[in-house]
Amino acid sequence: MSMERIKPTRSGLFAIELLIAVGVFSLCAAICVGLFVRSEVMSQDSADLNRAVAEARSAAECFKAVGGDLEKTAELTGGQIIGDTTLFISYDQSWHKLDAGAESAFDIALTLRPEDGYTGASLSVQRYDRTEKETTGTTFLFWEIAALEVAS
Secondary structure, eight states, rough: OOOOOOOHHHHHHHHHHHHHHHHHHHHHHHHHHHHHHHHHHHHHHHHHHHHHHHHHHHHHHHHHHHHTOOOHHHHHOOOOETTTTTEEEEEETTOOOOOOEEEEEEEEEEEEEEEETEEEEEEEEEEEEEOOEEOOOEEEEEEEEEEEEOOO
């Protein structure tokens, strides 16, 4: 009994090579799409942090310019005072200031801390992530600032 060996055809080998090439290409494309999505999220986070620093710096400079007076700081920044010691400035997702009571995406909170010889404050920036079920706030910038009191 003689067994004949079946020879592979050129078209069969080409089809296998083509399938392997398509598989490798698909894997690389999936990795690249994932990297592009992650880079977009990182870019937005970086832009938010840059804007938060600029807005917080502006609020801190207003606080220092008026010698730590919270009411004058509120007038300059367009924020609202809650209680006697905290100033809130609310922003939407595009960093536009919001009116009191509006649902914000970002908040700057400036809380007074009287110290010996000067007026100090804690300044924090929070980001709010909202879903249908809950709202989560994350502080992503926190500074301690001081406004020197000038003796007359």
